[in-house]
Amino acid sequence: MITRRTLIVGGAGALLAGCDRLNSSPAFRDLLRGGEGLTMGAQRLITSRSAMAREYSPAQMSPVFRSNGTSNPDTPDYQRLAAGRFADWRLTVDGLVRRPLSLSLGQIGRMPRRTQITRHDCVEGWSAIGKWTGVPLSLLLDSAGLQGDARYIVFHCADRSGGRPYYESIDLIDAFHPQTILAWALNDRLLPIPNGAPLRLRVERQLGYKHAKYLMRIEARDSLAGLHGGRGGYWEDVGDYEWYAGI
């Protein structure tokens, strides 16, 4: 006999199973992904190119700035660089640029710097406020000279997860934003290894996974297709996270 209880429980179960089936349907996932385009379009429409992320006072900083993701890349190359205090580390800037660069940490440290106390928002939901010092990305890109067909800046990292290298990418609007810096210091100390030593990206109007750590190479590209999984970032490829992480 069908009781009201079995009807309700059965109905709820069917609804849940329906959601799970929709969730694994590629066509439905594409539909949901449409929301990302809408969000990015709407946010870009109401946000000026130079609209700034909030900057805080030293008194508002988190007592502890936690790290997330890789806390110490386990590749022999990175371990050798870290053992030498990154004296042999070089940042490559190449791809669609007129003058490819190869810069040491000392050279980057002598470039004009920007210090900002900003809030780091993890996609998981937590936030931490820290003080970052680094070179504006726009200075590096200007000295390398972007070619006319460059559309994206890709950040190749030293850390690997599940055999895949970590990487991220942003468009030129975020790349040339005044708060987008390559940070070599956190809270007035050289960047610790768990937070991405020797150099990490800060792209303050997006979520934490966009802020690539352990930078090795910056590449200007006209398209994200053909690079790793083709979605423009490690988590975008592996977990279907949004490429535009402004929300």
Next chain:
Amino acid sequence: MEADEDKAAAEPPETVTRHRLSTRIWHWLNALTVFVLLMSGLMIFNAHPRLYWGEYGANSDYAWLEIGSTADSGYLRVGSLTLPTTGVLGHRTDWSGTVRRHAFPGWATIPSTYSLAAGRRWHLAFAWVLAIGLIAYWITILANRHWRGLLPHRAELKPRHLWREVADHARLRFPRGAAALAYNTLQKLSYAGILFLVLPVVILTGLTMSPGMNAAWPWLLDLFGGRQSARSIHFICAFLLLGFILVHLVMVALTGPLRQIGAMITGRWKVEKEQGE
């Protein structure tokens, strides 16, 4: 529709238009949208089941609410009050005998197995439906003047009147016949509270969690007292919404569920013959 209501006041006809088409469309759209948003929201919460006040908040900071687990039990902590929730929150053994330590169980989340990325895809897509639907409904009820039926008259807000309605509701004595055609004060207060307070606040606190929106509209952070406060208020609003839905469903069940659901589908409502009480 207006004419129907005027006539209803004078001499109740057999059937009246109880719900406008716009109200019916918005109701069923939200029945789906809010269901998806609540359940995908719980999935997102599972990624970091702790709530804070202020701008920042992470694992080493004090959380005013936390769902967690010990070796063999689950708990919900609110302030200094800890409630055991083994079997539901924080720690449960699923149908296959596997111990799951997610804050909210799989039967309450979309999707039912842990995926922050998928939860976000559902949540952020359906948030558009909720926001556009709410604004469209606001414009519609402003144009068709339905909003006036949602705001209580001054006399209805007098404590004596409110108390009598609360007492009548507690005794499950509900208006019948022609008196049931207009919203009573408790209905007006809850519908208006959801429509003009909880829904806008849940949308705005959602936007306050967006680093992109913080750059575009920095006043959002000041309005809600910081990103982590906004996240806490977002969660509280979600549970106010859930509470509203549960009470709403109980009231429908107590006042003739088939007639009520039928009226929300067709809009038509057969007026009961009034009998002297």
